[in-house]
Amino acid sequence: MRDLSLHIIDIVQNSVRADASLVNLTIEISGEVLIIRIGDNGCGMTAETLQKVTDPFYTTRTTRKVGLGLPFFKQSAEQSGGELIIESEVGVGTVVTATLGLHHLDRPPMGDLSETVSLVMSGNPQVDIVFTCKDDKNEFTLVTTEVKEILGDLDISMPKVTRFLREMIEENLIELKLKIE
Amino acid sequence: MTKVKSLDDLKKMREQLQSQVSLRVNSETPEKMVQVKVSMATCGIASGAKEIMNLFVNELDRRAIDAVITQTGCMGYCFAEPTIEVTIPGKEPVVFGYVNAQKANEIIEQYVVAGNLVDGIIPANYETVKDQKNK
Numbered sequence: 451m452r453d454l455s456l457h458i459i460d461i462v463q464n465s466v467r468a469d470a471s472l473v474n475l476t477i478e479i480s481g482e483v484l485i486i487r488i489g490d491n492g493c494g495m496t497a498e499t500l501q502k503v504t505d506p507f508y509t510t511r512t513t514r515k516v517g518l519g520l521p522f523f524k525q526s527a528e529q530s531g532g533e534l535i536i537e538s539e540v541g542v543g544t545v546v547t548a549t550l551g552l553h554h555l556d557r558p559p560m561g562d563l564s565e566t567v568s569l570v571m572s573g574n575p576q577v578d579i580v581f582t583c584k585d586d587k588n589e590f591t592l593v594t595t596e597v598k599e600i601l602g603d604l605d606i607s608m609p610k611v612t613r614f615l616r617e618m619i620e621e622n623l624i625e626l627k628l629k630i631e
Numbered sequence: 632m633t634k635v636k637s638l639d640d641l642k643k644m645r646e647q648l649q650s651q652v653s654l655r656v657n658s659e660t661p662e663k664m665v666q667v668k669v670s671m672a673t674c675g676i677a678s679g680a681k682e683i684m685n686l687f688v689n690e691l692d693r694r695a696i697d698a699v700i701t702q703t704g705c706m707g708y709c710f711a712e713p714t715i716e717v718t719i720p721g722k723e724p725v726v727f728g729y730v731n732a733q734k735a736n737e738i739i740e741q742y743v744v745a746g747n748l749v750d751g752i753i754p755a756n757y758e759t760v761k762d763q764k765n766k
Contacts, residue, residue: 451676451677455681456676456677456681459671459676459681459702460671460672460673460676463671463672463676463702463704466702466704467704517673518673518677519672519673522673565681565685566681569681569684569685569688569702570702572688572700572701573669573671573684573700573701573702574701574702575699575701596638597638597641600638600641600642600645601641601645602645602649603649604645604648604649605664605699607699607700607701608648608697608698608699609687609688609689609691609692609696609698609700610644610648610692611641611644611648612688612692612700613688613689613692614636614640614641614644617636618635618636618637618638618640618641621635621636622635622636625635
């Protein structure tokens with residue numbers, strides 16, 4: 451994966467596939483550490499599955515024999531001096547937390563976070579997504595339930611809405627000095 | 632100081648958007664709109680699916696085409712990523728493979744706007760591994 455935002459799309463897609471109705475996506479800068487946390491209320495995993503999920507040759511799919519999303523994310527975290535922690539419980543959900551050295555030389559770039567979050571929100575209208583980006587001073591949160599409430603019978607997946615969300619997230623992250631390179 | 636967009640601006644945009652959509656399609660049901668699904672599992676993402684989804688968002692908005700663009704998981708055509716499924720109102724869904732920026736523009740110009748089929752279609756009778764196993 452070229453940048454961290456691509457990992458985010460990938461892991462959120464795992465949540466969608468796990469039939470989650472709610473996904474919490476949190477990006478946090480804590481001192482010298484960048485934390486990316488994606489939590490869902492999907493079907494969760496057994497302890498046995500949980501042990502295997504970072505093995506690139508393990509997948510629950512029947513269409514192919516590799517599952518590379520989580521192993522790639524783990525690699526990106528570990529090469530940045532951090533780690534990937536996965537907590538999961540059947541029937542409760544899964545939380546994937548990656549910690550990365552914020553200024554580590556080998557940390558992949560964040561990529562276009564505004565674009566990523568807007569595409570994830572509009573691309574998965576069946577899921578409620580709570581996006582939070584924060585550091586020790588500022589915090590920005592956007593919740594799709596509020597967006598959908600405002601839109602009423604209009605679809606969150608309409609291109610104009612996606613572009614609006616992208617611009618709104620971008621402007622707020624810049625304003626709050628939360629833009630991560 | 633430049634004003635930062637907020638949800639209040641979305642409320643304003645909604646009114647404008649609703650009148651435009653109502654005028655053009657006289658219905659808010661997605662079935663009346665062009666539907667684009669972009670396959671966004673690891674295989675698709677690594678092959679550039681995000682850029683393709685973004686291109687569709689920008690281009691369909693620029694052309695004021697009533698559409699909904701969503702993500703979907705792996706469709707089983709990992710070898711042909713990025714793959715997208717396009718449904719034009721009243722027609723069967725069509726899956727396109729190996730969609731790069733040039734192909735995406737061609738699909739919009741030729742298929743979505745003009746209704747002509749273009750190269751790169753993954754035939755509907757093509758079997759994924761899952762289909763074969765279920766036989």
